[in-house]
Amino acid sequence: MAPISSSTPITRRRLIDKLCRMSDEADEDFDHQLHYNNGPFSFFKPRHCTNCKGPFGFLMNVSGWMRGLVAVLLSLVILMAFLSSDRIGNFGTDRGKLVKKVKLRADMVYSSSWKEENLTRLVRKPKPPVSEIFMKPNSGSYKQCIERPKNKYRIGSVPNGYLIPDTNGGLNQMRMGINLMYGPLHPGQRDFAKTLKKYKVVKFTHTDARLGNNGLAPSIQRLRCRANYEALRYREEIVELGRTLVDRLRKNGSNHYIALHLRYEKDMLSFTGCSHNLTQKESEELKKMRYQTPHWKEKEINSIERRAQGGCPMTPREAAVFLKAMGYPSNTNIYIVAGEIYGLNSIDDLKSKYPNIYTHYSLARSEELEPLKSYQNRLAALDYIVALESDVFVYTYDGNMAKAVQGHRRFEGFRKTINPHRQKFVGLIDKLDRGEITWTEFERRVKKDHEKRLGGPYERKPGFTPRQEEYFYANPLPGCQASSARPSGGTTPVPPEGLAEVLVG
Numbered sequence: 001m002a003p004i005s006s007s008t009p010i011t012r013r014r015l016i017d018k019l020c021r022m023s024d025e026a027d028e029d030f031d032h033q034l035h036y037n038n039g040p041f042s043f044f045k046p047r048h049c050t051n052c053k054g055p056f057g058f059l060m061n062v063s064g065w066m067r068g069l070v071a072v073l074l075s076l077v078i079l080m081a082f083l084s085s086d087r088i089g090n091f092g093t094d095r096g097k098l099v100k101k102v103k104l105r106a107d108m109v110y111s112s113s114w115k116e117e118n119l120t121r122l123v124r125k126p127k128p129p130v131s132e133i134f135m136k137p138n139s140g141s142y143k144q145c146i147e148r149p150k151n152k153y154r155i156g157s158v159p160n161g162y163l164i165p166d167t168n169g170g171l172n173q174m175r176m177g178i179n180l181m182y183g184p185l186h187p188g189q190r191d192f193a194k195t196l197k198k199y200k201v202v203k204f205t206h207t208d209a210r211l212g213n214n215g216l217a218p219s220i221q222r223l224r225c226r227a228n229y230e231a232l233r234y235r236e237e238i239v240e241l242g243r244t245l246v247d248r249l250r251k252n253g254s255n256h257y258i259a260l261h262l263r264y265e266k267d268m269l270s271f272t273g274c275s276h277n278l279t280q281k282e283s284e285e286l287k288k289m290r291y292q293t294p295h296w297k298e299k300e301i302n303s304i305e306r307r308a309q310g311g312c313p314m315t316p317r318e319a320a321v322f323l324k325a326m327g328y329p330s331n332t333n334i335y336i337v338a339g340e341i342y343g344l345n346s347i348d349d350l351k352s353k354y355p356n357i358y359t360h361y362s363l364a365r366s367e368e369l370e371p372l373k374s375y376q377n378r379l380a381a382l383d384y385i386v387a388l389e390s391d392v393f394v395y396t397y398d399g400n401m402a403k404a405v406q407g408h409r410r411f412e413g414f415r416k417t418i419n420p421h422r423q424k425f426v427g428l429i430d431k432l433d434r435g436e437i438t439w440t441e442f443e444r445r446v447k448k449d450h451e452k453r454l455g456g457p458y459e460r461k462p463g464f465t466p467r468q469e470e471y472f473y474a475n476p477l478p479g480c481q482a483s484s485a486r487p488s489g490g491t492t493p494v495p496p497e498g499l500a501e502v503l504v505g
Helices: 012-036 057-083 106-111 171-180 189-199 218-231 236-251 266-272 280-291 303-308 316-325 348-353 376-388 400-411 422-433 439-449 499-504
Strands: 142-144 162-165 201-204 257-261 333-336 392-395 481-483
Touching: 171 218, 171 376, 171 400, 189 201, 218 400, 236 333, 236 376, 257 316, 257 376, 257 400, 266 280, 303 422, 316 348, 316 392, 316 422, 316 439, 376 400, 392 400, 422 439
Parallel strands: 162 201, 257 333, 257 392
Antiparallel strands: 142 481
């Protein structure tokens, strides 16, 4: 029998035919020996042996028949192995990822219960389980709840007029200003409707994100979420480039990535008065900038006290140590959501522990960024998209970007969002640096402090003043989300410890 070629497609039927021919040939040899030999043990004798005598003659004569028996047994073993395999196909470099189709006659296909599709199914590798460090927190049965009641739909109605808001600040501050202006309009809706009907176009010369936050009618809150998460959209070229960057991140060695909102920028450090790990020259430069900015009220700030209170952005080194303590390995892909990092070699502390660091400049080609690079708000929109789609979003300081992204991620199903408790973390890392605690103890306490700061659901609570209460767009629950069942234990989720620090900081 000719050996099976490594390039010949193997099917079950062809394999069975070959093995059956091997068995038939062995049987023919056996019958041939029986016919030409006589005597009680003559069937062991091969035809060419005519003088096999002596004490070892029996063993010498049996070898021919035994070879045939061994061949048949080996053939049966091979047959069983191939029949139990799900990967019959080409032998070679392809390793049989797809079972070869068997050409059957029509009468064979329809007269037998063995269908052709049984032999042509694609063998798919099971997806590897998602690591716990990238899993979303338990969100129970919460879902989006922003639809207008069916009896309130207006089909074919003509708009009463148009609003033109003149917003201020950066991208996300403007976004919040546009949406939050719906709140104060509600109490005087009738009077405003008359004005709008008369002039058709009304321009708001100034909007403030604090004008309306809590205590509004549910219908107004749902309207604000429809405006923010459905109506307001970035330009298509920005959205497409954002999706491209997400794809490149996921294909670059891992299917997961972290979006790190690292607010270690010059203006933020100057505004907060934080200079930890900076040189004396850099600290003086920040202080000078603070005094030259008239609308910044605080001028003299104690950097050490501010940091101990949790009021400073995490340094790149602190962010790296935090991620390591939370269990993220050094090969994790990290996308930096921020502007230029301030300080001589500051970013090196992060890169030394996590070398897979990316920004929109490193992921996008120069021609792709050309239409955006002259506009900071367009680049911020690009970062917003990548942060929103990340597996984990970590923000090292509160700000409009952090609030907008975390709220949007909650709205999209409570995607994992880590809010570091800066005050507790600063105390722990200082103890670690002084050798007062071991790394094992440090790691355990960091994880314990952040068990309930992973972006899970809890109801937004109003503060004593509008400036202290939690942003509606940082947490759209209640208002834009509802649960069909209470969480385990029958209690309403409560804010994590340190919420006051989140609101004020």
